[in-house]
Amino acid sequence: MSNEKRLKGLCIKATPLGEHDRLITLLSEEQGLSRFAVPGARKPKSSLASAAPLTLLEIQIFGKRNLKTVRQLKIIKSYSGLGKSIECLAAAQAITELTFLLIGNEDTQNNYLSTVLAHLDRLCEYNALEESDLKILAMSIQSLMHLLAIGGLSLPLHYCCETGKSIQPPIGNWDWTCFFIPSEGFSIVENRRSVINLNASEIALMQRLLFPDLPIKSNGELLGPKEVWKKILKIFCIWIPTQLGKEISSLKMLKEFYR
Numbered sequence: 001m002s003n004e005k006r007l008k009g010l011c012i013k014a015t016p017l018g019e020h021d022r023l024i025t026l027l028s029e030e031q032g033l034s035r036f037a038v039p040g041a042r043k044p045k046s047s048l049a050s051a052a053p054l055t056l057l058e059i060q061i062f063g064k065r066n067l068k069t070v071r072q073l074k075i076i077k078s079y080s081g082l083g084k085s086i087e088c089l090a091a092a093q094a095i096t097e098l099t100f101l102l103i104g105n106e107d108t109q110n111n112y113l114s115t116v117l118a119h120l121d122r123l124c125e126y127n128a129l130e131e132s133d134l135k136i137l138a139m140s141i142q143s144l145m146h147l148l149a150i151g152g153l154s155l156p157l158h159y160c161c162e163t164g165k166s167i168q169p170p171i172g173n174w175d176w177t178c179f180f181i182p183s184e185g186f187s188i189v190e191n192r193r194s195v196i197n198l199n200a201s202e203i204a205l206m207q208r209l210l211f212p213d214l215p216i217k218s219n220g221e222l223l224g225p226k227e228v229w230k231k232i233l234k235i236f237c238i239w240i241p242t243q244l245g246k247e248i249s250s251l252k253m254l255k256e257f258y259r
Helices: 080-084 086-102 112-125 134-150 200-208 226-244 249-257
Strands: 005-017 021-028 032-038 055-062 068-078 178-181 185-187 196-198
Touching (some): 021 112, 080 086, 086 134, 134 226, 134 249, 178 200, 196 200, 196 226, 200 226, 226 249
Parallel strands (some): 032 068
Antiparallel strands (some): 005 055, 178 185
C-alpha cells in the first residue's frame, strides 16, 4: 500500500486505547515523538503484544489519518532488564521524562535517539554486584547532560554568564569559586541570585561530563565523592524546571536514594 511506511524507534510510553488496543509513543530519528495505535496489542496472544515501553522496535505503519496504525512490528532490543534495580529504572525514566520535555511531535532531532540508546545500553551493562552504586547516579546525570546539549539547553559550563570570560577552573586553588545562577548558568563573579557555589574541582568534573565517557580514575573508580555528585544532581533538579517549566519526578527518586 502506498501509505505504508517502516519506522525504527524506541517505545517510551504505552497506554490502553479502547478495549483491546494500545497507544504507543515512539521516539525515532526521522520523526521525533510520534504516536501510533496498535490494534489488539492488549490481547495475550496478539503478535503486537510486545509493543511495550523501553523496547526498540521496527514497525510497519499505515493510514492517512493523524493517528496511524501499526500493522507489523519487530523487537530489535528490549531494555526491560533495567528493572533489575530501582536506581537503574529511575535513571531510565529520567531519560524518557526529559525526552517528553525536549522533543516535540514530528520534531526531528539528529543523534537524539542514538544518544538515548547509548545511555540505556550503559545502564543495562551496569553490574550492581561488581560496581559502585554511585555510578548509576553519575550515568544518569551524564545522560541528562548529553540530551540537554542535543536539545539546545545545555548547561553553559565553559563561559561565565556575567562576563563572557572562559571558565578555566584552577585545580588546587581552594579560594576560587564558581556560582550557579538558575536561569543563566555559571558565573565566576559572585551574584546574589546564585544558589549553589562550586569549587574548581567540582566545576571541572561537570565540564568532563560533556565527554562521551564517565570521569573514571586510573584505578577504575568513579571520580568525585558522593556529596559532589549529589550537588551536581541538585543543579540539574534546578536547571531543568527553570528552563523547561516542569520537574522530572524520577530525579526526586534519585535524590532520595542518594541522600
